[in-house]
Amino acid sequence: EVQLVQSGGGLVQPGGSLRLSCAAFGFTFGNSWMGWVRQTPGKGPEWVANIDADGGQTYYVDSVKGRFTISRDNAERSLSLQMSRLRVEDTATYYCATKGGSFWGQGTLVTVSS
Amino acid sequence: DVVMTQSPLSLSVTLGQPASISCRSSQSLIYSDGNTYLNWFQQRPGQSPRRLIYKISDRDSGVPDRFSGSGSGTDFTLKISRVEAEDVGIYYCMQHTHWPTTFGPGTTVDIK
Numbered sequence: 001e002v003q004l005v006q007s008g009g010g011l012v013q014p015g016g017s018l019r020l021s022c023a024a025f026g027f028t029f030g031n032s033w034m035g036w037v038r039q040t041p042g043k044g045p046e047w048v049a050n051i052d053a054d055g056g057q058t059y060y061v062d063s064v065k066g067r068f069t070i071s072r073d074n075a076e077r078s079l080s081l082q083m084s085r086l087r088v089e090d091t092a093t094y095y096c097a098t099k100g101g102s103f104w105g106q107g108t109l110v111t112v113s114s
Numbered sequence: 115d116v117v118m119t120q121s122p123l124s125l126s127v128t129l130g131q132p133a134s135i136s137c138r139s140s141q142s143l144i145y146s147d148g149n150t151y152l153n154w155f156q157q158r159p160g161q162s163p164r165r166l167i168y169k170i171s172d173r174d175s176g177v178p179d180r181f182s183g184s185g186s187g188t189d190f191t192l193k194i195s196r197v198e199a200e201d202v203g204i205y206y207c208m209q210h211t212h213w214p215t216t217f218g219p220g221t222t223v224d225i226k
Contacts, residue, residue: 035215044206045163047215061214095162100210101153102174104162 002026002103004096009108016086016112022079022096022105030054030074033099036081038092038110046092049081050099064090086112116140116209118218126226133194135221137207142187144211151211154183154192157220158203167192199225 008020020036035050049070050059058070069082079096091112096105117140127133143150154167165174167183170190180195194201202225207218 044217044220045208046217047208047210050213050215059213100151100168101155101163101165101208102168104164107162 004098004103004105006094006096006105006108009094009110011111011113012086013114014086014088014112017082017084018086018110020081020083020094020096020108020110024077024079027098027103029077034070034072034079035097035099036068036070036079037095037097037101037104038090039095039107040092045095051079083110086110088112115214116143116212116216118207118209118216120205120207120218120221122221123219124222124224126224127194127197128226129199130196133197133201133223135192135205135207135223137185137190137192137218139188139190139209141212143209144187150186151209152183152185152190153208153210154181155206155208156201156203157206163206194223197223197225 003025005023012018031053033052037045037047039045048061048064051070051072055072067085071080093107093109095107119138121136143152150170152170155163155165157163166177166181171183182193184191204220204222206220
């Protein structure tokens with residue numbers, strides 16, 4: 001059974017940092033592009049970052065470029081999102097997902113507030 | 115960025131009746147490999163999105179055959195042949211032909 005199990009998240013002050021993690025089970029992680037998606041209540045999801053299968057290429061939406069870093073460890077079957085210089089508008093539920101959205105994690109809430 | 119629009123934004127359907135959701139993209143979603151990367155998702159309250167349809171019309175494993183997708187280029191449709199109570203939720207179209215991947219605003223389906 002495919003599972004993406006997320007950890008991390010929580011409350012952080014504006015300008016602070018936070019790291020999200022995602023552990024993958026039940027599929028060939030090392031062959032799969034992965035991404036992070038966020039969603040605020042009442043809005044459609046926003047895909048914020050992608051990483052290719054070997055971690056050599058990363059892609060970011062403009063609003064997080066230079067502040068967020070997506071990375072992966074294929075040996076550990078894990079995906080990460082390092083978020084820095086966080087803004088109030090980064091508040092959202094964050095999901096890890098396979099490219100194309102075939103599988104999703106359970107989501108984790110990130111709240112940026114003073 | 116590719117802008118995805120959906121209509122209607124809300125839909126109230128009688129059980130057993132059909133439903134249809136339209137999705138349009140601001141530019142063609144045909145990729146250089148010939149595929150069109152247009153997917154449909156269902157999101158129930160408090161849950162992660164679930165993919166129903168990929169590449170316009172391919173149904174994901176375990177998705178009931180009352181769900182079908184069609185379309186081409188910039189115009190796409192999700193149809194539910196006979197709505198059941200478990201189909202209540204928000205439906206999103208999403209394109210990943212172009213980066214960044216973008217979603218429509220969502221269509222809320224409820225039971226009349």
